[in-house]
Amino acid sequence: MRIELDIKLGFKNVMIRPKRSTLKSRADVSLERTFKFLHAKKGWTGIPVMAANMDTTGTFEMATALAEHKMFTAIHKHYSIEQWKAFLDAAEESITEHIAVSTGTGSADMEKLNELMNQFPQLRFICIDVANGYSEHFVKFVKKVREKYPDKVIIAGNVVTGEMVEELLLAGADIIKVGIGPGSVCTTRLKTGVGFPQLSAIIECADAAHGLGGQIISDGGCKSPGDVAKAFGGGADFVMLGGMFSGHKESGGELVEEDGEKFKTFYGMSSETAMEKYSGGVAEYRASEGKTVKVPYRGPVEDTVQDILGGVRSTCTYVGAKKLKELTKRTTFIRVQEQLNEMFSE
Numbered sequence: 001m002r003i004e005l006d007i008k009l010g011f012k013n014v015m016i017r018p019k020r021s022t023l024k025s026r027a028d029v030s031l032e033r034t035f036k037f038l039h040a041k042k043g044w045t046g047i048p049v050m051a052a053n054m055d056t057t058g059t060f061e062m063a064t065a066l067a068e069h070k071m072f073t074a075i076h077k078h079y080s081i082e083q084w085k086a087f088l089d090a091a092e093e094s095i096t097e098h099i100a101v102s103t104g105t106g107s108a109d110m111e112k113l114n115e116l117m118n119q120f121p122q123l124r125f126i127c128i129d130v131a132n133g134y135s136e137h138f139v140k141f142v143k144k145v146r147e148k149y150p151d152k153v154i155i156a157g158n159v160v161t162g163e164m165v166e167e168l169l170l171a172g173a174d175i176i177k178v179g180i181g182p183g184s185v186c187t188t189r190l191k192t193g194v195g196f197p198q199l200s201a202i203i204e205c206a207d208a209a210h211g212l213g214g215q216i217i218s219d220g221g222c223k224s225p226g227d228v229a230k231a232f233g234g235g236a237d238f239v240m241l242g243g244m245f246s247g248h249k250e251s252g253g254e255l256v257e258e259d260g261e262k263f264k265t266f267y268g269m270s271s272e273t274a275m276e277k278y279s280g281g282v283a284e285y286r287a288s289e290g291k292t293v294k295v296p297y298r299g300p301v302e303d304t305v306q307d308i309l310g311g312v313r314s315t316c317t318y319v320g321a322k323k324l325k326e327l328t329k330r331t332t333f334i335r336v337q338e339q340l341n342e343m344f345s346e
């Protein structure tokens with residue numbers, strides 16, 4: 001046994017120190033970024049906030065709404081080829097700049113991925129997503145996908161430490177998804193005791209990725225626009241959101257009405273709900289690692305998008321970052337014991 005004694009931080013443990021700035025208005029801030037990738041030839045420009053590849057947030061409807069803002073959606077892996085065809089036939093051509101195909105690492109996953117890529121070669125992004133990105137099998141799978149698809153942008157995760165970020169980038173990934181256990185409907189930390197406070201994971205993993213010319217996605221743990229800003233401030237190139245995009249018109253999940261109030265269900269992809277839906281129940285040797293919750297219905301995602309982007313633009317003016325790209329360089333975090341005045345919150 002070994003113990004690391006330096007403190008690892010989550011979003012709630014810090015605030016961003018304001019700095020002198022020449023920016024006159026939040027309208028002067030650009031949130032667009034342009035990336036070149038480590039392996040894939042063609043780069044990308046857009047606002048690097050993305051919907052998670054959960055079946056409640058990574059929907060075609062969400063992708064259509066977010067693409068309006070040049071934001072991104074990791075489409076969940078449970079759509080059929082026919083559903084993909086119908087979507088791509090009806091969508092604008094540029095949608096492929098703003099979506100990723102998600103896949104697991106089983107042999108059936110590989111077959112489905114190949115079929116999708118054969119039929120729709122215009123798709124540019126592949127998100128290889130497993131709960132535990134530390135397995136040798138996962139690294140081999142990433143290598144195999146890179147060999148087969150030299151031109152595609154490969155996202156791989158999830159991991160939370162620098163050495164595994166490096167290994168996956170060297171195996172062929174362009175972008176590493178970072179986060180184990182921070183999710184709003186995640187119970188991994190409770191069930192397994194494994195995890196890493198998200199802000200420190202971002203800082204460590206961004207450093208490793210940027211050293212090799214790769215990028216990272218901060219995945220999970222953002223509860224507010226301020227957390228999204230802190231993730232970018234810590235060095236995340238992209239920020240992925242589940243809970244913050246749940247409960248909307250474009251979200252998946254059942255719409256239910258109780259005593260005149262509307263809710264949408266939201267659940268982890270490793271919850272009993274998801275396992276009942278897609279694998280006929282929880283296998284006997286494992287535990288569910290996700291929760292199912294009811295989220296008050298919030299209507300179209302457009303308002304939430306404005307709220308998030310407005311918040312991050314405001315952060316940028318507080319520290320004098322004219323472009324999102326400058327935010328990390330201009331961020332000094334201060335460790336804090338308190339965040340909010342809770343006088344009027346229940």
Ligand SMILES: NC(=O)C1=CN([C@@H]2O[C@H](COP(=O)(O)OP(=O)(O)OC[C@H]3O[C@@H](n4cnc5c(N)ncnc54)[C@H](OP(=O)(O)O)[C@@H]3O)[C@@H](O)[C@H]2O)C=CC1
Pocket residue numbers: 104105129130131132135158179180181182183186188220268269270286289
């Ligand atoms: N970021 C996070 O903290 C987490 C995210 N998730 C999300 O939920 C999705 C579904 O998760 P889930 O069904 O649990 O698994 P995955 O879809 O990630 O499973 C992938 C494969 O990894 C194997 N595996 C080995 N160890 C583990 C482990 N500790 N946890 C999970 N799989 C493991 C599984 O085999 P076997 O089942 O035989 O063990 C399976 O073959 C994930 O793809 C991810 O998107 C889930 C949990 C944590």
Ligand SMILES: Nc1nc2c(ncn2[C@@H]2O[C@H](COP(=O)(O)O)[C@@H](O)[C@H]2O)c(=O)[nH]1
Pocket residue numbers: 052053054158179181182183184185186187188189219220221222240241242243244267268269270271289290291
């Ligand atoms: N441990 C689990 N993590 C899960 C599960 N389903 C999804 N996730 C992860 O959460 C993020 C979204 O986090 P949020 O805080 O923005 O809601 C998602 O991208 C996955 O990485 C699960 O069942 N268990």
Ligand SMILES: [K+]
Pocket residue numbers: 052053054129
């Ligand atoms: K995920």
